Amino acid sequence: MSLFSGLDQFGLGKLEKVNIFEEETKKTDKSGKPVEQKISEEDLLFDKSYTCPVCDEEFHAKMLRTGKVKLLSVDTDLRPKYQLVDSLKYDALVCPKCGYAALSRFFKFMMPSQAKLIRENISKNFSGLAQTGNIYTYDDAINRHQLALINTVVKKAKASEKAYTCLKMGWLYRGKAESLSKETPDYDKQIKEMAVKEQELLSNAYDGFMSAFSKESFPMCGMDEITVTYLIAELARRIGKYEEASRWISRVLTSREANERIKNKAREIKEMINQQKENA
């Protein structure tokens, strides 16, 4: 006996078999098979408008809807990996009119002297931005970050901003490599080239954070002193500077301010450094 048996007395017999909590009926294709409704990268994006602090132009850039994507894991150098989309692709903002570009966290800050430098050294020659599709490919994202990086040099940004931009761009090469299809004809060659680019960018990030560490104040790019110390250690390890990596990681391990979570991560790094030193 179903809860709804007897409904036919009201002329509603067809409804006798419904389930009270049944979800909305699934969409079906032409043959009646259920279609899986997948969320695509495009569904997670929206166009956000910005005003350029250099030329006052209002423009749109693609932005990730916050709270829609799940964090899957974090690499040892703090690169986050999300489900369905690599959010890092959407972090560089580029004004299509004047060529000013920066990571979103630095975009608004602009001194008049810096705007002048950008107008003279970038805007004058900027030939525009290539049209993108509904999502940014890794190459779109890398181009946007490259513009952000050259802008940090032109506007004489702090070492930390240059370093952070290099780090993010390095992570994009890693993401691109991870997403490259194994069927790509010159797969090995491409992977090698991306690894070289990533190393170069991580190496610049390391130099930049080292220099920022003694000159700038914390929090730096949203990170406290312990986190930056940890990051410098891990970047040093990734670029093969094992002695430096050891020194920086001990600072984390002996710090009284560091919590257990970061100390545990630091112990893992120390283990890796020791193994790599042996093999070197």
Ligand SMILES: [Zn+2]
């Ligand atoms: Zn502009």
